[in-house]
Amino acid sequence: MQTLSNPQTTPETTPAFDTTIHRRQTRPVPVGNVTIGGGHPVVVQSMINEDTLDVEGSVAGIRRLHEIGCEIVRVTVPSMAHGRALADIKARLQETYQPVPLVADVHHNGLKIALEVAKHVDKVRINPGLYVFEKPKPDRTEYTEAEFNEIGQKIRETLEPLVISLRDQGKAMRIGVNHGSLAERMLFTYGDTPEGMVESALEFIKICESLDYRNLIISLKASRVPVMLAAYRLMVKRMDDLGMDYPLHLGVTEAGDGEYGRIKSTAGIGTLLAEGIGDTIRVSLTEPPEKEIPVCYSILQSLGLRKTMVEYVACPSCGRTLFNLEEVLEKVRAATSHLTGLDIAVMGCIVNGPGEMADADYGYVGKQAGYIALYRGREEIKRVPEEKGVEELINLIKADGRWVDPE
The missing domain is CATH 3.20.20.20 (Dihydropteroate synthase-like)
Structure with a gap:
């Protein structure tokens, strides 16, 4: 019986897919x-x-x-x-x-x-x-x-x-x-x-x-x-x-x-x-x-054509979720919605985060019961008690010099 094998792919051979929207050229x-x-x-x-x-x-x-x-x-x-x-x-x-x-x-x-x-x-x-x-x-x-x-x-x-x-x-x-x-x-x-x-x-x-x-x-x-x-x-x-x-x-x-x-x-x-x-x-x-x-x-x-608000990446929640995702997302949004231009991910478990939030600037992930893992990009920075999650996320953004006080 003939077997089919998948060719090995490397960064050099993997096709590059352009995800940018190329707008039709028009007169001003x-x-x-x-x-x-x-x-x-x-x-x-x-x-x-x-x-x-x-x-x-x-x-x-x-x-x-x-x-x-x-x-x-x-x-x-x-x-x-x-x-x-x-x-x-x-x-x-x-x-x-x-x-x-x-x-x-x-x-x-x-x-x-x-x-x-x-x-x-x-x-x-x-x-x-x-x-x-x-x-x-x-x-x-x-x-x-x-x-x-x-x-x-x-x-x-x-x-x-x-x-x-x-x-x-x-x-x-x-x-x-x-x-x-x-x-x-x-x-x-x-x-x-x-x-x-x-x-x-x-x-x-x-x-x-x-x-x-x-x-x-x-x-x-x-x-x-x-x-x-x-x-x-x-x-x-x-x-x-x-x-x-x-x-x-x-x-x-x-x-x-x-x-x-x-x-x-x-x-x-x-x-x-x-x-x-x-x-x-x-x-x-x-x-x-x-x-x-x-x-x-x-x-x-x-579509990535204007950046007028914070982009929140959040999973839909399921049985793996280790905290009340809707409630936490609302708390994160209330604290950070004025930081126009940032991408912030809120993920309920390790399955969806950090992989699904790879493009986010900051991540808030439930990796173990009672604790939150905070990420900068793909890098886990620290784990903190769940009740301090939002406060520590703000501190991380401040430490990076990307925080501004809300008006």
């Missing part, structure tokens, strides 16, 4: 004092839900988001009055807080509104499916080439003044396609598909490029994760084929709330980020917008 697009793309860190965005006519309420909402790490804030402008209110909002932020990069959301035949808000914000978001609204015809069976081109020319005439305004001011535009609001002629031509979403975006991009304007960010959002993934992947392929390098804004629109909304957003956004796709993200929850920011940072932290 400035949005106020923040830059999207160009190798800059993935930017976190959200949107206030206050009425933009409520200047003080809007300023307060923008400030709340910005103070917890939201780097760009979007506001809605459904009318000219809302557009003019942005001037007051911007002024009040300057007087009472600091400048915050602002984006104005413009829909439904919004040229006049867009031209107004372009004076006051750092980026204007338009939806190609609604910017020049095509009233659907219930009895339509086809779009002729002449009809298609006629509307395309109308789009160009309507978009051109906004593009020139933003170009001359050095400001940005987001071409934000939504799966649920594709223009009728795109639906007739391509169907309700990722291809229709991509072609809709490309039509607007090409108009901008013809006017020598390239401060563009592109999004292709859908409420169904597989549609969203397919649209962004196809957009990247089409841009690569056309020599375009525009940064992408990722999001699963109308994700819902609670645990499922967070999982759904993570499934879409996290998958693309892991493929190197995406330069700015927004998690869209049916909750107060402040709830979105921790989810964004958790996604980025888990």
Whole structure:
């Protein structure tokens, strides 16, 4: 009988697996004092839900988001009055807080509104499916080439003044396609598909490029994760084929709330980020917008794209665990959560630690009943009574000069 043997492997022969996410190279697009793309860190965005006519309420909402790490804030402008209110909002932020990069959301035949808000914000978001609204015809069976081109020319005439305004001011535009609001002629031509979403975006991009304007960010959002993934992947392929390098804004629109909304957003956004796709993200929850920011940072932290908190490595607990793992993890977190940048492992037994925590800066391991083994990296430093475990962990971090007092 033939036997199979495993070849000996050495450090020299073991294949090296690259665990780094290699982000797609994109052009840098400035949005106020923040830059999207160009190798800059993935930017976190959200949107206030206050009425933009409520200047003080809007300023307060923008400030709340910005103070917890939201780097760009979007506001809605459904009318000219809302557009003019942005001037007051911007002024009040300057007087009472600091400048915050602002984006104005413009829909439904919004040229006049867009031209107004372009004076006051750092980026204007338009939806190609609604910017020049095509009233659907219930009895339509086809779009002729002449009809298609006629509307395309109308789009160009309507978009051109906004593009020139933003170009001359050095400001940005987001071409934000939504799966649920594709223009009728795109639906007739391509169907309700990722291809229709991509072609809709490309039509607007090409108009901008013809006017020598390239401060563009592109999004292709859908409420169904597989549609969203397919649209962004196809957009990247089409841009690569056309020599375009525009940064992408990722999001699963109308994700819902609670645990499922967070999982759904993570499934879409996290998958693309892991493929190197995406330069700015927004998690869209049916909750107060402040709830979105921790989810964004958790996604980025888990992929190693931003370091905004302590990374805790902890086993799930089992019959081998020698202490109350949940309780101890909470105590360790309470004492060290302000030490942004550290990786700390809390392991219940010798089976999971130290091997499973090899990449951690510090380890807290239950190796024998009543005692805790403290590690620096892979090296066991000392064993201490369980009741002194957290105190001694802090002392070890202090001895290494990596401790800072919490604010």
